[in-house]
Amino acid sequence: MTSTRRTMKLGAFLPAPGHHVAAWRHPRSRPEGGLDFDYYRSLVQTAERGLFDMVFLSDGAGVRTHYKDADELSRQGRMVHFEPLTLLSALAVHTKHIGLTATASTTYNEPFHIARKFASLDHLSHGRAGWNVVTSATDAEARNFNLEQQPDHAARYHRAREFMEVVTGLWDSWEDDAFLYDKASGRFFDPAKLHVLGHRGEHFAVRGPLNVARPPQGHPVIVQAGSSADGQDFAAQWAEVVFTVQQTLDQAQTYRRGLRKQVEDHGRDPDGLKVMPGAFLVLGRTQAEAEDRFAELQDLVDPVLGMSLLTAQLGDVDLSGHDLDGPLPELPETGGSIGKQQVIYQQARSQGLTIRQVYQSVSAGRGHHRLVGTAESIADQLEDWFVNEGADGFNIMPDCLPDGLDQIVTLLVPELQRRGLMRTAYQGSTLRENLGLARPAHRATVVAR
Numbered sequence: 305m306t307s308t309r310r311t312m313k314l315g316a317f318l319p320a321p322g323h324h325v326a327a328w329r330h331p332r333s334r335p336e337g338g339l340d341f342d343y344y345r346s347l348v349q350t351a352e353r354g355l356f357d358m359v360f361l362s363d364g365a366g367v368r369t370h371y372k373d374a375d376e377l378s379r380q381g382r383m384v385h386f387e388p389l390t391l392l393s394a395l396a397v398h399t400k401h402i403g404l405t406a407t408a409s410t411t412y413n414e415p416f417h418i419a420r421k422f423a424s425l426d427h428l429s430h431g432r433a434g435w436n437v438v439t440s441a442t443d444a445e446a447r448n449f450n451l452e453q454q455p456d457h458a459a460r461y462h463r464a465r466e467f468m469e470v471v472t473g474l475w476d477s478w479e480d481d482a483f484l485y486d487k488a489s490g491r492f493f494d495p496a497k498l499h500v501l502g503h504r505g506e507h508f509a510v511r512g513p514l515n516v517a518r519p520p521q522g523h524p525v526i527v528q529a530g531s532s533a534d535g536q537d538f539a540a541q542w543a544e545v546v547f548t549v550q551q552t553l554d555q556a557q558t559y560r561r562g563l564r565k566q567v568e569d570h571g572r573d574p575d576g577l578k579v580m581p582g583a584f585l586v587l588g589r590t591q592a593e594a595e596d597r598f599a600e601l602q603d604l605v606d607p608v609l610g611m612s613l614l615t616a617q618l619g620d621v622d623l624s625g626h627d628l629d630g631p632l633p634e635l636p637e638t639g640g641s642i643g644k645q646q647v648i649y650q651q652a653r654s655q656g657l658t659i660r661q662v663y664q665s666v667s668a669g670r671g672h673h674r675l676v677g678t679a680e681s682i683a684d685q686l687e688d689w690f691v692n693e694g695a696d697g698f699n700i701m702p703d704c705l706p707d708g709l710d711q712i713v714t715l716l717v718p719e720l721q722r723r724g725l726m727r728t729a730y731q732g733s734t735l736r737e738n739l740g741l742a743r744p745a746h747r748a749t750v751v752a753r
């Protein structure tokens with residue numbers, strides 16, 4: 305493999321128990337790991353051994369799960385976990401190469417906080433910070449921030465755009481070589497290399513400068529995962545990595561082609577944005593072993609939880625009183641998504657599935673592309689998407705942790721390396737270098753006065 309060859313970018317998306325909705329109940333999983341630093345250190349060191357570009361931690365400003373009551377909520381497995389920026393700061397000390405990406409919301413933070421924290425993480429990790437920019441999407445979060453309901457979708461993205469102007473402007477408060485620390489002359493920094501932002505906009509009045517020097521990466525890497533039209537346009541303007549949810553190569557190609565075009569329309573180089581669809585992986589040494597592993601997890605889906613997820617997907621259809629091991633009944637018309645309801649219903653009928661099998665099927669991969677197989681068969685599919693321009697890499701979602709990640713690193717990574725699709729050693733030391741992204745030049749522009 306030559307160093308110039310295009311290789312897959314890989315993220316390790318690591319909620320403590322794994323991605324399968326029932327993973328936390330599996331005998332091998334560590335459901336308490338969300339608040340166990342040694343556990344996370346070992347997970348991230350495994351991902352680094354597997355030469356992943358970055359680890360990714362999702363987050364919300366509260367318990368985001370939709371639930372009817374405490375009984376239903378008590379069956380979910382991801383209620384409590386570390387705040388990701390503090391966790392990544394600690395992990396920075398125990399790793400050397402892997403990128404450290406966390407989610408933070410533009411709706412429930414102030415831009416100065418975010419600019420400062422991610423700049424700080426970038427310095428702590430010597431250039432490995434990434435920020436997954438979200439606008440947040442639940443009223444549950446709004447209720448932790450003095451609101452009854454979240455601001456509407458357009459308003460959230462409107463604020464997010466100005467938020468980005470302020471954050472990136474603050475990161476450019478100082479030129480890269482502004483700090484002299486010159487004891488002899490008494491100059492701590494060169495005053496010509498200070499740029500006070502002086503932002504005054506619709507949502508924010510932020511003077512600056514930031515009280516952190518320019519981040520080692522210039523700007524931490526910007527990640528985004530919104531799929532609405534507004535979300536896509538936001539990604540085209542700002543994102544350098546996009547997490548997506550396409551299910552087929554055809555959909556992935558269409559999405560990536562469209563987004564690259566939008567990136568160009570914003571005057572950016574389309575190669576400056578890496579599209580990484582989620583890949584929910586269930587791996588075995590044989591196909592039968594992978595399928596058994598998946599079946600084991602499916603059998604652990606709690607009926608209360610499974611029925612709640614299915615009911616929501618069917619547009620709040622009441623299925624109480626029906627035998628879980630009997631067929632899905634004829635469905636009434638509802639105000640929900642008729643399209644989605646019909647897809648589920650037709651699939652259930654054509655495959656002769658019981659209600660239990662239907663809820664297992666809808667709850668398994670949380671809407672991400674699911675691959676159940678051997679290292680060879682999964683590598684075949686990832687390669688197909690990668691070489692046919694459906695993806696620049698993948699956000700890898702292990703079914704159950706920690707063993708799902710161990711398997712990926714010992715079985716799948718060597719298979720991808722054998723095919724020349726993955727690096728065999730880290731070449732750079734920053735997240736930008738891992739991803740092949742340019743370091744942004746310093747902009748001395750003042751956004752607004």
Ligand SMILES: Cc1cc2nc3c(=O)[nH]c(=O)nc-3n(C[C@H](O)[C@H](O)[C@H](O)COP(=O)(O)O)c2cc1C
Binds near residue numbers: 439528532534535
């Ligand atoms: C892989 C992936 C990770 C995500 N992580 C988060 C997260 O950590 N926090 C969050 O609030 N939303 C997260 N989201 C949701 C999106 O950022 C976004 O809020 C959602 O897609 C709705 O945005 P839209 O209205 O633009 O589609 C994630 C989505 C994907 C596909």
